[in-house]
Amino acid sequence: MDQKEANLQITGMTCAACANRIEKGLNKLEGVEEANVNFALETTKIKYDPNKTDIAKFKEKVQALGYDLVMDRTEFDITGMTCAACANKIEKRLNKLDGVEKATVNFALETAQVEFSPSQISVQDMKEAIKKLGYSLEQKQEKAGEQVDHRQKEIEKQQGKFLFAAILAFPLLWAMVSHFEFTSFIWLPDMFMNPWVQFALATPVQFIIGGQFYVGAYKALKNKSANMDVLVALGTSAAYFYSLYLSIASIGSDAHMVELYYETSAVLITLIILGKLFEAKAKGRSSEAIKKLMGLQAKQATVVRNGQELVIPIEEVLAGDLVYVKPGEKVPVDGQIVEGQSALDESMLTGESIPVDKSVGDYVIGSTINKNGFLKIEATKVGKDTALAQIIKVVEEAQGSKAPIQRMADVISGVFVPIVVGIAVITFLIWYFAVSPGEFAEALEKFIAVLVIACPCALGLATPTSIMAGSGRAAEFGILFKGGEYLETAHRLDTIIVDKTGTVTNGKPDLTDVIAADGVDEQQLLALVGSAERSSEHPLAEAIVDGIKEKGIALSSVEQFTAIPGHGIQAVVEGKQVLVGTRKLMAKHSIDIQSQLNVMEGLEKQGKTAMLAAIDGRYAGLVAVADTIKDTSREAISRLHDMGLDVVMITGDNAQTAQAIADQAGIKHVIAEVLPEGKAEEVKKLQSAGKKVAMVGDGINDAPALATADIGMAIGTGTDVAMEAADITLIRGDLNSIADAIVISRKTIVNIKQNLFWALAYNSLGVPIAAVGLLAPWLAGAAMAFSSVSVVLNALRLQRIKLKR
Numbered sequence: 001m002d003q004k005e006a007n008l009q010i011t012g013m014t015c016a017a018c019a020n021r022i023e024k025g026l027n028k029l030e031g032v033e034e035a036n037v038n039f040a041l042e043t044t045k046i047k048y049d050p051n052k053t054d055i056a057k058f059k060e061k062v063q064a065l066g067y068d069l070v071m072d073r074t075e076f077d078i079t080g081m082t083c084a085a086c087a088n089k090i091e092k093r094l095n096k097l098d099g100v101e102k103a104t105v106n107f108a109l110e111t112a113q114v115e116f117s118p119s120q121i122s123v124q125d126m127k128e129a130i131k132k133l134g135y136s137l138e139q140k141q142e143k144a145g146e147q148v149d150h151r152q153k154e155i156e157k158q159q160g161k162f163l164f165a166a167i168l169a170f171p172l173l174w175a176m177v178s179h180f181e182f183t184s185f186i187w188l189p190d191m192f193m194n195p196w197v198q199f200a201l202a203t204p205v206q207f208i209i210g211g212q213f214y215v216g217a218y219k220a221l222k223n224k225s226a227n228m229d230v231l232v233a234l235g236t237s238a239a240y241f242y243s244l245y246l247s248i249a250s251i252g253s254d255a256h257m258v259e260l261y262y263e264t265s266a267v268l269i270t271l272i273i274l275g276k277l278f279e280a281k282a283k284g285r286s287s288e289a290i291k292k293l294m295g296l297q298a299k300q301a302t303v304v305r306n307g308q309e310l311v312i313p314i315e316e317v318l319a320g321d322l323v324y325v326k327p328g329e330k331v332p333v334d335g336q337i338v339e340g341q342s343a344l345d346e347s348m349l350t351g352e353s354i355p356v357d358k359s360v361g362d363y364v365i366g367s368t369i370n371k372n373g374f375l376k377i378e379a380t381k382v383g384k385d386t387a388l389a390q391i392i393k394v395v396e397e398a399q400g401s402k403a404p405i406q407r408m409a410d411v412i413s414g415v416f417v418p419i420v421v422g423i424a425v426i427t428f429l430i431w432y433f434a435v436s437p438g439e440f441a442e443a444l445e446k447f448i449a450v451l452v453i454a455c456p457c458a459l460g461l462a463t464p465t466s467i468m469a470g471s472g473r474a475a476e477f478g479i480l481f482k483g484g485e486y487l488e489t490a491h492r493l494d495t496i497i498v499d500k501t502g503t504v505t506n507g508k509p510d511l512t513d514v515i516a517a518d519g520v521d522e523q524q525l526l527a528l529v530g531s532a533e534r535s536s537e538h539p540l541a542e543a544i545v546d547g548i549k550e551k552g553i554a555l556s557s558v559e560q561f562t563a564i565p566g567h568g569i570q571a572v573v574e575g576k577q578v579l580v581g582t583r584k585l586m587a588k589h590s591i592d593i594q595s596q597l598n599v600m601e602g603l604e605k606q607g608k609t610a611m612l613a614a615i616d617g618r619y620a621g622l623v624a625v626a627d628t629i630k631d632t633s634r635e636a637i638s639r640l641h642d643m644g645l646d647v648v649m650i651t652g653d654n655a656q657t658a659q660a661i662a663d664q665a666g667i668k669h670v671i672a673e674v675l676p677e678g679k680a681e682e683v684k685k686l687q688s689a690g691k692k693v694a695m696v697g698d699g700i701n702d703a704p705a706l707a708t709a710d711i712g713m714a715i716g717t718g719t720d721v722a723m724e725a726a727d728i729t730l731i732r733g734d735l736n737s738i739a740d741a742i743v744i745s746r747k748t749i750v751n752i753k754q755n756l757f758w759a760l761a762y763n764s765l766g767v768p769i770a771a772v773g774l775l776a777p778w779l780a781g782a783a784m785a786f787s788s789v790s791v792v793l794n795a796l797r798l799q800r801i802k803l804k805r
Ligand SMILES: Nc1ncnc2c1ncn2[C@@H]1O[C@H](COP(=O)(O)OP(=O)(O)OP(=O)(O)O)[C@@H](O)[C@H]1O
Pocket: 499, 500, 501, 533, 536, 538, 540, 541, 565, 566, 567, 568, 569, 580, 581, 582, 609, 610, 611, 650, 651, 652, 653, 654, 674, 675, 676
């Protein structure tokens, strides 16, 4: 019998029960030998007979259960196709390949879109199969790569244009400069004064180089709006066509006597192009954060397949591969250590410089550096699922997103242009009729200068460039803003709610005390409690089970199990009713615990979480676990206080324990004994009291609260980057990142405001200066270019934000 194995990614699972359901469903399918679903990795491994079933059937089944199997999707450029038949041939071949879910080839665009299961087929396999048919596939570059390339091309294009324009405009500038009386000593080739030579020089600049302004202006006007292009096109056309009119009118007379304005349009266009060039270059620098991140990716990996060590390109590593990572090497993909131990330098992702010790069972992140040990890891996430790829995606999206503050700038720019045209026209009329009557050329010059100086291009750049630089800088510290709006809102926060377990504390409690009730055998108590807790996924349960196992006590199986969120558990073990949990849980079952309250409180005052156990309706003893606060929590909390923020700790744990932990961390406000679903309520309460609230949690049982808060911050463990409910992901599990995120937000907002102020001031001061005739049109053009460039450069300062530690 044929047998194949598929490793697929599942989405939509919320608990281990979902995993069970899917596993059962898949195992029932005809042709499936064995299906395993891993809840933590969100994957399934299916052994099946390819003659009887296929991945499409698996997908159908999983979807019928309400989840989804996800395929990788990629796009290729195809070369070598000559007709639609070729396209058909390629499409058929791709679709026949194992692991390809669906392929579509577009003959006209010469592209192929393929959905595939990366665990079964690699991009390389597809390329090879198609090569055999005589065509070649090239995987389309990732979006980020495209953007960077695109920008580079834009820079090159503008550079070429600038050079061309500068060469043509130079003689015109020369002619202008040397024609004042005090500069008349400058030698000037006679030819440059010839109107038709000037015309010949100015025309290509006006239409070839300046063509982009006409196109832009046309598009804007068609959409009933007006922009910089309209102003530039209008201003330069006025100068150009007026000069052309004068040239024609002067035919037959002494050409040298007419004053022309060709240089106004040509020099203006040249300077504006120069401004655009600088702007493009500076903007290129603002995407450095992304480039840096992409550069972190390892290029190849050493994997072991069929007992052989192979060095392969990173794209070909599959989830499930055994990967060797030598000391000093980069970890190629995300994975779990199966052998060895080492310290890992994660600073490139988290900004945290102290290496982290990891050993068997721990997860390692692709692109971090293995300092000293030899590691064997199992690849868990590859390609675009790796933490690094996700970080890049989040940063890219944030950089491209708009902040609400930009809306104001957009509105202003929108009404600016018509107003400016109006002012320019009025200026012209005043000059022509009142100041120096009949002097058309003079009035025209003022008209052009006003149009140009009033151009609101710096205003449009003010916000997006700051957002790009700010979010890029944040990413370097392991702080991922999901969008510009959060970068903006974060500076308004006044209240920070922190979850206790896993946020303030390490979230890895240890079993510390066991007190059996009189007449109860401690061994038996622990065996029952441990067996019952084994079915719970709560971190407390894990701590209890681990502690009991360490004592060498054997656990038995559970006949019945119910978790009571926020209270504890109820189970039947060996025919006995077992209850473990809070005072309330005991009270509900009318179990007398009066005698224990003192002992319990004593433990709680030490910051331990004590849980009561009852067997068959009678109090049987208590177990206590202790969680330690993170080394950095106290310092981070005091930083937040210094920044004027109110810090509140929220927890489901009891008030005494919570208070003890809060005291250790220096937190003044505590909300304890909150049921898991009550956390969002508490957030709402603070919000309705007028507070701007951030909720910081690990995203495990506080997702609703994260979503409710003005800003939800998920404090990461390094591997889980794209947490749904969070607006900001803090990759390092250190509360200092909260303060850092707010500092970056505050600085970014200040920066945006500086930019907006500068842009507006430049416009509103420039217009009157130009109107009274103190600004030659070309100077206005230079000023406009300078204002845009200075806004971008100011934004780039954000890339050097220093964070106090
Ligand atoms: N599996 C369990 N076994 C025993 N007791 C439990 C269990 N689950 C919850 N409890 C009890 O219920 C209380 C509240 O649990 P809950 O999950 O709401 O909060 P928590 O994990 O203690 O704290 P935090 O809200 O900071 O995560 C726990 O402190 C514990 O006393």
